[in-house]
Amino acid sequence: MTAPDAPLSSAQPWPDPPNPTQGIRAVDGNRAALSVLAAQQLGTAFFAGLDVPIRGKLVHLGLNLPLGPALLLSVLLNVIILSVFFRPAVRALLSDTRWRTPPAWGVALGAFVLGFIASRAFLVAYVTLFPSAAEVIPPFLAQGSGVWVLLLAAGIVVPIMEEIAFRGLMMRGHERAAGFGVAAVASSFAFALAHGVPATIAGILPLAYVLARAAQHTGSLWTSVLIHAFNNLLAVGLGALLADKLGSSTIQGSGAITSEAMKLPLAIGAALFGAVVLWVLHAWLTPKADPQERSAPGPWLSAAWVVIVTFGLVMALLTLPGVQAELPRLQQILN
Numbered sequence: 001m002t003a004p005d006a007p008l009s010s011a012q013p014w015p016d017p018p019n020p021t022q023g024i025r026a027v028d029g030n031r032a033a034l035s036v037l038a039a040q041q042l043g044t045a046f047f048a049g050l051d052v053p054i055r056g057k058l059v060h061l062g063l064n065l066p067l068g069p070a071l072l073l074s075v076l077l078n079v080i081i082l083s084v085f086f087r088p089a090v091r092a093l094l095s096d097t098r099w100r101t102p103p104a105w106g107v108a109l110g111a112f113v114l115g116f117i118a119s120r121a122f123l124v125a126y127v128t129l130f131p132s133a134a135e136v137i138p139p140f141l142a143q144g145s146g147v148w149v150l151l152l153a154a155g156i157v158v159p160i161m162e163e164i165a166f167r168g169l170m171m172r173g174h175e176r177a178a179g180f181g182v183a184a185v186a187s188s189f190a191f192a193l194a195h196g197v198p199a200t201i202a203g204i205l206p207l208a209y210v211l212a213r214a215a216q217h218t219g220s221l222w223t224s225v226l227i228h229a230f231n232n233l234l235a236v237g238l239g240a241l242l243a244d245k246l247g248s249s250t251i252q253g254s255g256a257i258t259s260e261a262m263k264l265p266l267a268i269g270a271a272l273f274g275a276v277v278l279w280v281l282h283a284w285l286t287p288k289a290d291p292q293e294r295s296a297p298g299p300w301l302s303a304a305w306v307v308i309v310t311f312g313l314v315m316a317l318l319t320l321p322g323v324q325a326e327l328p329r330l331q332q333i334l335n
Helices: 026-048 067-085 087-095 105-129 131-136 146-178 180-193 198-218 221-245 260-284 303-318 321-334
Strands: 050-054 057-061
Touching: 026 050, 026 067, 026 087, 026 146, 026 303, 067 087, 067 146, 087 146, 105 198, 105 221, 105 260, 146 180, 146 198, 146 221, 180 198, 180 303, 198 221, 198 260, 198 303
Parallel strands: none
Antiparallel strands: 050 057
16 A cells, blocks of 8 residues: 555556545645645736835736636646645545545535525624725626636635645644544634635634534535535625626625614624524534544644734734724835
């Protein structure tokens, strides 16, 4: 049998299924997730193009592609990175039962509906307390033929890559080191913070936990892929519909609660409702017994996980209104 970290051969490109004591190391899962996150963020920014302030002037960098093709190219970049730098971890995942087990469609649909409700309840609670937070939520907007490319990229391809990185490589490594509970919480926390916008984090964190528990409950990574794809397809579809009906300039910042007396009760009510739905999901999606759990006891925390969390916290801080107001002055000082 070929060990997960043995070199590939042309005769046998992938190894036989590993023993319970073999598999993805937590440190390798963390590093792979960090690499996927960095390549997706930087790759998409370069392929889509961005304006960078240099010496008081905005300099345009990148290829200026539409968002859909930019996302597809960033996923291709991630495939290359995982294939070159994380081959042992990827081989272990491809040999794992989580990869080989078909999805549970009924569980995926039910968990998606409840997870969507919980995530939107937490999002409503946050935006109600901080209405300006809605203005920095990045929407999936596209019109015309670009919608279909964006649906493919953001709705299907990106969820597969992100599930491989966070629920596949990271969470599987954490499960082997520290068990189901730590793995679900740690991977969900890192995944949510990686999105870098406070309101988005508030909405994604409960859904990320549902993704983790669904994979553990069904023993299939593809169940979490389905839930993730359902969520993103709905987000892209609604974004395209709103862009077509209302125009992108009127989508964000609408629907804010103007009554100060109603804000706190509404936020508390939405948060409590979301918490109840999340508890129901937690009680339902009990992890399936798995010989990989705690098969390699040890630390799950590593520098790569800390970098992901720190990146998310810094990016979230930069979106706060007070910090945004100080950025022009800071840029003038640096230039």
